[in-house]
Amino acid sequence: xxxxxxxxxxxxxxxxxxxxxxxxxxxxxxxxxxxxxxxxxxxxxxxxxxxxxxxxxxxxxxxxxxxxxxxxxxxxxxxxxxxxxxxxxxxxxxxxxxxxxxxxxxxxxxxxxxxxxxxxxxxxxxxxxxxxxxxxxxxxxxxxxxxxxxxxxxxxxxxxxxxxxxxxxxxxxxxxxxxxxxxxxxxxxxxxxxxxxxxxxxxxxxxxxxxxxxxxxxxxxxxxxxxxxxxxxxxxxxxxxxxxxxxxxxxxxxxxxxxxxxxxxxxxxxxxxxxxxxxxxxxxxxxxxxxxxxxxxxxxxxxxxxxxxxxxxxxxxxxxxxxxxxxxxxxxxxxxxxxxxxxxxxxxxxxxxxxxxxxxxxxxxxxxxxxxxxxxxxx
Amino acid sequence: xxxxxxxxxxxxxxxxxxxxxxxxxxxxxxxxxxxxxxxxxxxxxxxxxxxxxxxxxxxxxxxxxxxxxxxxxxxxxxxxxxxxxxxxxxxxxxxxxxxxxxxxxxxxxxxxxxxxxxxxxxxxxxxxxxxxxxxxxxxxxxxxxxxxxxxxxxxxxxxxxxxxxxxxxxxxxxx
Numbered sequence: 316x317x318x319x320x321x322x323x324x325x326x327x328x329x330x331x332x333x334x335x336x337x338x339x340x341x342x343x344x345x346x347x348x349x350x351x352x353x354x355x356x357x358x359x360x361x362x363x364x365x366x367x368x369x370x371x372x373x374x375x376x377x378x379x380x381x382x383x384x385x386x387x388x389x390x391x392x393x394x395x396x397x398x399x400x401x402x403x404x405x406x407x408x409x410x411x412x413x414x415x416x417x418x419x420x421x422x423x424x425x426x427x428x429x430x431x432x433x434x435x436x437x438x439x440x441x442x443x444x445x446x447x448x449x450x451x452x453x454x455x456x457x458x459x460x461x462x463x464x465x466x467x468x469x470x471x472x473x474x475x476x477x478x479x480x481x482x483x484x485x486x487x488x489x490x491x492x493x494x495x496x497x498x499x500x501x502x503x504x505x506x507x508x509x510x511x512x513x514x515x516x517x518x519x520x521x522x523x524x525x526x527x528x529x530x531x532x533x534x535x536x537x538x539x540x541x542x543x544x545x546x547x548x549x550x551x552x553x554x555x556x557x558x559x560x561x562x563x564x565x566x567x568x569x570x571x572x573x574x575x576x577x578x579x580x581x582x583x584x585x586x587x588x589x590x591x592x593x594x595x596x597x598x599x600x601x602x603x604x605x606x607x608x609x610x611x612x613x614x615x616x617x618x619x620x621x622x623x624x625x626x627x628x629x630x631x632x633x634x635x636x637x638x639x640x641x642x643x644x645x646x647x648x649x650x651x652x653x654x655x656x657x658x659x660x661x662x663x664x665x666x667x668x669x670x671x672x673x674x675x676x677x678x679x680x681x682x683x684x685x686x687x688x689x690x691x692x693x694x
Numbered sequence: 695x696x697x698x699x700x701x702x703x704x705x706x707x708x709x710x711x712x713x714x715x716x717x718x719x720x721x722x723x724x725x726x727x728x729x730x731x732x733x734x735x736x737x738x739x740x741x742x743x744x745x746x747x748x749x750x751x752x753x754x755x756x757x758x759x760x761x762x763x764x765x766x767x768x769x770x771x772x773x774x775x776x777x778x779x780x781x782x783x784x785x786x787x788x789x790x791x792x793x794x795x796x797x798x799x800x801x802x803x804x805x806x807x808x809x810x811x812x813x814x815x816x817x818x819x820x821x822x823x824x825x826x827x828x829x830x831x832x833x834x835x836x837x838x839x840x841x842x843x844x845x846x847x848x849x850x851x852x853x854x855x856x857x858x859x860x861x862x863x864x865x866x867x868x869x
Binding site: 601679 | 717727730732757
């Protein structure tokens, strides 16, 4: 039977993670992500899972990668300053193709910024924060309900594509409490990573079968070598081979890029005949929806494109959408990040305007509506 | 139906808990939509505290309180700071020992919640007395729902005291 809960976004994310099969959490507390760790500390032991409070965020990230190779579904949770510290090992997760979920509950930055107040300034960092070429999947919930539902998907995608998935929350969604409908266990789709079944002498831990390599876990009897160095299909370092470097980079990027359509998750609202589209995500997406409702009441053909997946960026989607849209208004709580991606994707077919908030507050519906009205009047 | 509610007072009165309980009652026991947003910050103890709840039949998009339908004020500062945001037909609910009204416009419901709580032996349950009063005055929540939510939210050994506090406040509101 489904259950109705009254949960904050942080609690819903923690419960969603457990529902997805997460049984290992290593983290270091930081507002506004601490409630996730606190709830995991309570709940994971009840589920025969392990919670560790680490000495810092570098170690937290390292611990979850190790636990993932130990066979667990794993996550950590942090906010901007901690997310910066995790970047090195997120890169290690990318090159070693290690399934894991990293929740970044955004607050206003840079640096320690505004610890208790909202920001959405980590959009680019969630994709480009570590060095070198790699891809991540980035998912952004707008409510406690989506914190529950979408973190389950985050785990599923991490397992499916052997990739770190960033769960990009924000302070408002994390701290607000709302109704969360928890489906019965058997109705929750849970994906398990592909494991090898061939004889051990034939197994290669980085040789893809249909895009993704089966992942042996410690104790299964397979030999593995896992390294942050450029490596071949066997996992052996090949630090001077440009061919292996090219093969590896193409693989870790293309497994995500080529599946962008399958990964893509967008809420469209009133987009059928829209001429003006508000693009938004997370908490700002809720103000944007309210603004579109006001605009429609005033007879303005406005619609909402709310990104539930931000990366890989849905370039193709925006290029197609631009055929019917005169103006995109990007409402985000930063000084222009998703706006750059929208602009890049539509190849000049429409105009794009940023409606920024600088952190500490959310756009009010009227602020966004006024921008829609301006666009309608041709300004 | 959509009601924007702000509970205000000072840190330590259980203002944050009031909002949480009211929204929880609406969602879990009255089958309504509700969103609760706390205010965090250095004011957590001693200074101004407020918590915000929107209760609605429809989907709630923007989760923040802007035009207040019901203002519950348990401190002078909370009243003075928030009264200008009260809608023309909004309801003001005050602890009359703690709030001195500046001008008598609009609907005002008064209770000496803190004094009642003191008579019950625990000043700390003033917020629950106030929640009972709020429930009776506004009729946004059912008594059954708020009672269940209160009992679920307080420590086991204080359940009885809180139930009495809630009932006291509710009866005052029914007068």
